[in-house]
Amino acid sequence: MRILQRYFGTEIIRAVLFVMLALLALFSFFDLMAELPSVNKGGYKIQHAIWYVCLGLPGYVYEFMPIAVLIGTIYVLSQFASNSEFTIMRAASMSTLMAANMLIKIGLLFVVLTFIFGELIAPSSSKFAEAMKLTALGAAESQEFRTGLWTKDLIRENGLKGNIIGSRFLNVKEILPNHQLNEVKMYEFDKNFHLVREVTAKNATYQGKNVWRLFDVNETSFPMTLSAEDITNVKSQQWNSQDVISEVTPDILSVLFADPDRMSAIDLASFTQHLAENKQDNERYLIAFWKKITYPFATLVMMALALPFAYLHVRSGGTSLKIFSGIMIGMVFYLINSLFSHLGMLNTWPPVFTALVPSFLFLGLALLGLRYVERN
Template sequence: MKVLQRYLASEILRASAFVLLAFLALFAFFDVMSEMQSVGTGGYMLQHAFLYVLLALPGYAYELMPIAALIGTIYVLAQLASRSEFTIMRVSGLSTRQTAAMLARIGIVFAILTFVFGEYLAPRATESAEKLKLSVKGAAVSQEFRSGLWAKDVIRENGVGGKVVGTRFLNVREMRPSGELLTLRIYEFDADFHLSAYIIAARADYAGNNTWTLAQVSESRFKRDATRSGPGTLDLTAAVSTHKLDAMPLISEITPAILSVLFADPERMSAANLSLYSKHLAENKQRTERYEIAYWRKLIYPFAVFVMMAVALPFAYLHFRAGGVSLKIFAGIMIGVSFQLVNRLFSHIGMLNTWPPFATAVLPSVLFLLAAIATLMWVERR
């Protein structure tokens, strides 16, 4: 069995790697054609387009890994069946359960690779690609919004710990790819939603430990205990105090890691960043469904490799008189594409119907796994 395990593993890994490289080359070609329209805009040149496409490949590899495992496994099993090798293995005592166990052990390699690409390589590469394009073009992220970038934060007694004592709204006119914030307007409210401070800063740089350094600051504080000197008359000198500072620290739960969501959609973010941002949204009473679904999909997606290999197993028991291998590969491609479409469809349906995020993420894999088991039982009875 060990010899057979190594034989299957080497054949499936080789075939799946070839399929993955073929898909990556195809997607890279289409992306290069698409990026040609942007070449010449600002300082965006041909070499930047090629680098941008290259940095997008880890994301494609993450998405295509289960499909590559599916097609590679189907190809190997179809070849074994066409040469009657699989029939000999079955006659020699190889059961369906043993075959499934062998495929599962091979799937561990693909699952680990999928996790590494999805959690480490793809998010960083995607963020670097977007920053590259913006920096070369001389653009800023928040320039895409008419009023700039808005973010909500909570104010705590001890910086980022302790009791919540207020709410903060930040408006940023420009956000550079380096993380520098330009032209900030900060509105701070107390627990009763009374305006307590209005801060204008020309620039903000992140200093670490949830601390931003504001430069060229104008701070206006509104005293809550300010009283009216007479009916209908407000004593502004007692109510408002304004100070101008060269620099000022700002402690906030908003960090570059949270702002990095602007450089990538939730599907390309790491599970750690998705968890961090979902927590931030929940603390600020904002909707988190989209990011929670993406978080659970990120955790479950590596296990889709096992589902796809289970889907491939029944093809070893199917025999066609003509065009057997090519027909099975075509069927595998269709199944893989269908899995991706169903996976994305369930994400949108789950958001619209407010399904539990975990159920929304796991349901497509469960449905395909049940279909694979049913198909396997059917072909074994024939």
């Protein structure tokens, strides 16, 4: 069995790598064509576009791993069937359960690789790619908003710790590639949502440890109860600079522009908690978080889907037809996986249910396929 295990593993890994390289080459070409209109804007040159596309490849590896595993495994098992190798293996007392066990061991390797690309490589490369592109494009491509970007955090007694004493709404007109904020407005409320302070600043820079330094600051303080008699108690002050401690960091601001599917589970968990603490809708990020946790195991489901093809002999269709079937099954899985994410948000389904249903549907399809080929 060790020899068979090694033989299965070598052939499947080789086929999966070949399919993955083909998919990456195809989508790299499409991405490069999409980047060409941005070339020569600011300092963005063709080498920047090529580098940007290359940095996006780890994200595609993560997304296409289940599809590549499905197509590669179908190809190998179809070759075994067409050469009668699988028939000989079965005659040598290899049961369906033993074959499935060998595929699971190989699939676990792809599960680990998918986790590594999804959690470590792809999120970091995506952030670096976006930062590189914005820096090369310069001010012409800074994140600028018509009505400003809005976000919210909590005000605590001792900065980031202690009891909650209020909330702060932050509005930013423009975010530069170096995380500098331009035209900043902050509205601070007490626990009863009475406006107590309004702060405007020309710009702000991040100093680290949750500290933002505001420049050219205008601060207006309001009394707890504002009436005609209290209008004289409204105080306005001006400062050259002022430090503000906030839960909002450049990482949280970058999340607002990032595709949740390209974020790591750790970042998603942190941002989801931030939204929950501020009583904001986090459904989209919760679904993305659970998809991030469960998606790597979809490679095992794809292995199970490929196994019935080993029982189909040449008379049931050539290898090319089986590969085409694998491509179509992979595309359907990819589309259904995306579809359920949107359906989950529209129907407020539990995030875990939304993330798991596509994999369970295809696992059921794999079991039905195995039952059919064994009976026939």
